[in-house]
Amino acid sequence: MAAQATTTASGVAWPSASPSRQILKRLRRSRSTQIGLFLTLIVAVLSLGAPIFTDVDPNEMTPSAILQAPSRAHPFGTDDFGRDIFSRVLHGGRISLLVGFVVSGATAVLGFLVGTLAGYYRRLDNPLMRVMDALMAFPAILLAIGIMAILGPRLLNILIALVVVYTPRTARVVRGEILVLRESDFVLAARALGVSDARIMLRHLVPNSLAPVLVQQTFILAVAILAEAGLGFLGVGVPPDVPTLGGILSDSRTFLRSAIWMSIFPGTFITVLVLGFNLLGDGLRDVFDPRMQL
Amino acid sequence: MGRYILRRLIAFIPTLIIVSFLIFIMIYLIPGDPVSMMLGAEASATEADELRRQLGLDQPFLGRMKTWYSGAVRGDLGHSLFLHQPVTSALLERLPVTLSLTFCALMISATIGITAGVIASLRQGKFTDWGIMLLAIIGISIPIFWLALNMIFLFSVRLGWFPTGGYSPISEGLGSFLKHLFLPSLALGLAYTALIARMSRSSMLEVLRQDYVRTARAKGLRDRGVILVHAMRNALIPIVTILGLTVGELLAGSVITETVFNLPGVGRLVIDAVKRRDYPVVQGGILIITFTYLCVNLLVDLVYGWIDPRIRYS
Numbered sequence: 001m002a003a004q005a006t007t008t009a010s011g012v013a014w015p016s017a018s019p020s021r022q023i024l025k026r027l028r029r030s031r032s033t034q035i036g037l038f039l040t041l042i043v044a045v046l047s048l049g050a051p052i053f054t055d056v057d058p059n060e061m062t063p064s065a066i067l068q069a070p071s072r073a074h075p076f077g078t079d080d081f082g083r084d085i086f087s088r089v090l091h092g093g094r095i096s097l098l099v100g101f102v103v104s105g106a107t108a109v110l111g112f113l114v115g116t117l118a119g120y121y122r123r124l125d126n127p128l129m130r131v132m133d134a135l136m137a138f139p140a141i142l143l144a145i146g147i148m149a150i151l152g153p154r155l156l157n158i159l160i161a162l163v164v165v166y167t168p169r170t171a172r173v174v175r176g177e178i179l180v181l182r183e184s185d186f187v188l189a190a191r192a193l194g195v196s197d198a199r200i201m202l203r204h205l206v207p208n209s210l211a212p213v214l215v216q217q218t219f220i221l222a223v224a225i226l227a228e229a230g231l232g233f234l235g236v237g238v239p240p241d242v243p244t245l246g247g248i249l250s251d252s253r254t255f256l257r258s259a260i261w262m263s264i265f266p267g268t269f270i271t272v273l274v275l276g277f278n279l280l281g282d283g284l285r286d287v288f289d290p291r292m293q294l
Numbered sequence: 295m296g297r298y299i300l301r302r303l304i305a306f307i308p309t310l311i312i313v314s315f316l317i318f319i320m321i322y323l324i325p326g327d328p329v330s331m332m333l334g335a336e337a338s339a340t341e342a343d344e345l346r347r348q349l350g351l352d353q354p355f356l357g358r359m360k361t362w363y364s365g366a367v368r369g370d371l372g373h374s375l376f377l378h379q380p381v382t383s384a385l386l387e388r389l390p391v392t393l394s395l396t397f398c399a400l401m402i403s404a405t406i407g408i409t410a411g412v413i414a415s416l417r418q419g420k421f422t423d424w425g426i427m428l429l430a431i432i433g434i435s436i437p438i439f440w441l442a443l444n445m446i447f448l449f450s451v452r453l454g455w456f457p458t459g460g461y462s463p464i465s466e467g468l469g470s471f472l473k474h475l476f477l478p479s480l481a482l483g484l485a486y487t488a489l490i491a492r493m494s495r496s497s498m499l500e501v502l503r504q505d506y507v508r509t510a511r512a513k514g515l516r517d518r519g520v521i522l523v524h525a526m527r528n529a530l531i532p533i534v535t536i537l538g539l540t541v542g543e544l545l546a547g548s549v550i551t552e553t554v555f556n557l558p559g560v561g562r563l564v565i566d567a568v569k570r571r572d573y574p575v576v577q578g579g580i581l582i583i584t585f586t587y588l589c590v591n592l593l594v595d596l597v598y599g600w601i602d603p604r605i606r607y608s
Contacts, residue, residue, distance in 0.1 A: 139546030267440035275435035
């Protein structure tokens with residue numbers, strides 16, 4: 001891509017920084033991105049390093065330590081089965097991160113596939129996008145509950161349900177980008193040179209529509225984590241023997257009066273994680289498209 | 295406007311058909327035999343045959359589809375396996391709870407959200423703007439159910455101002471009705487307040503930068519006049535969009551709020567039905583919530599055309 005030129009006060013034109021440098025510069029200046037990255041890194045390090053930070057099995061029940069307040073032995077206290085909440089929260093965080101990243105990644109791949117085909121081939125646009133619209137006609141959490149009702153409570157099924165729910169959102173963004181790009185001069189030139197459709201899509205269209213999708217996928221990461229926690233809270237998520245943040249919060253309902261720590265710690269943990277990704281998404285949007293700045 | 299309404303109504307029909315078809319085929323997508331999934335391993339062959347007949351699974355696919363669609367049009371969504379009553383009557387009994395909750399939550403989120411967004415836009419870059427936007431991003435990051443639990447802990451357990459859960463119909467007194475509905479509506483509404491505030495702010499900022507707003511100011515109009523007469527009306531279009539989407543999310547969010555606050559609404563009915571594998575109720579519940587959501591979106595589309603005539607002719 002040609003570098004843009006800037007005119008100085010003396011009237012001399014200098015080539016400005018390349019787009020990637022400009023983005024890096026904006027990334028360094030974006031406080032939202034930095035705080036978001038910091039928060040997600042804290043939670044990610046704690047969750048992924050769970051075996052380093054605690055050697056307590058998240059499912060180990062200690063009848064002599066039921067509903068104990070936070071202490072040195074149990075930094076986040078214990079639940080009604082005497083299980084260590086610190087260990088359960090860290091292990092639950094791993095499930096949240098796994099769900100977030102897998103759903104975000106899988107929806108990106110499928111969204112690119114559907115969105116690119118719909119945007120590039122006019123005859124595929126209507127049938128593909130009607131199916132996407134029909135899936136988007138359901139409120140997200142309700143569609144996820146419906147799919148979980150069919151498939152049953154398993155981690156893999158949660159991933160399938162959330163991928164089905166959020167793929168249409170990515171596909172729409174990709175299609176919008178492709179519709180604009182396919183009329184661009186560089187695509188027309190590639191077509192005139194006899195470049196195959198597959199190559200045009202893979203080498204020209206997909207790389208040029210990455211930025212808005214990256215922003216969208218960061219938000220999908222956040223909402224997928226919230227949705228998984230919601231399904232876990234409702235008891236239609238993963239089986240009860242797997243510690244999840246939503247499941248821990250669901251258990252805490254009965255003990256609000258006597259053991260508020262059962263709710264405070266997992267709730268704060270998930271909020272910080274989602275807040276981190278939301279800030280990161282906001283920051284990336286501002287960096288890639290300053291016109292959209294809130 | 296008449297042609298625009300007709301166009302929107304025609305576009306609404308295929309969506310409704312596809313959505314109801316997806317809900318209809320739910321039972322066919324269950325891995326294995328849905329009847330043994332629902333009854334468990336101990337059920338006798340007679341019981342299984344009876345349930346298969348009741349669900350229409352003994353009929354060919356197209357015949358079953360015809361029966362299901364004609365039933366749905368007549369308001370017959372089958373029979374609940376556990377409640378031992380028609381699905382439609384079970385849903386209609388609980389619908390007022392869900393609709394009251396959604397309506398109150400919408401009022402809360404729209405009032406606080408639009409006000410906060412407009413204030414933030416008028417104080418752009420100042421401390422108020424920064425504070426509101428910080429609260430808004432925290433608001434969209436907090437899980438509804440955790441917010442609800444914290445509210446129960448603070449306002450019900452500690453302060454004793456509101457009941458910890460349950461529902462009191464309006465027929466038993468307005469005071470008791472509002473007292474039971476306030477916390478659930480606030481918990482549900484606040485989650486979407488943040489989204490509306492962000493949208494209202496960016497929409498207002500966009501409008502405030504327009505030439506006609508500058509012209510109005512240059513003519514000497516007072517700020518209040520510029521904001522209320524010129525800016526707000528044009529900023530309303532995207533806000534109406536987000537309000538329409540919010541209704542759908544609030545309806546779906548009621549599933550969670552009703553569970554936390556023990557409200558006997560459609561959402562809780564659906565969750566109980568999922569756990570008991572009462573598929574006719576799951577299908578009926580999803581159908582009724584999604585149908586309401588689609589109708590609200592259709593209404594939003596029509597309101598658009600009324601607010602902004604350009605949309606009618608596009």
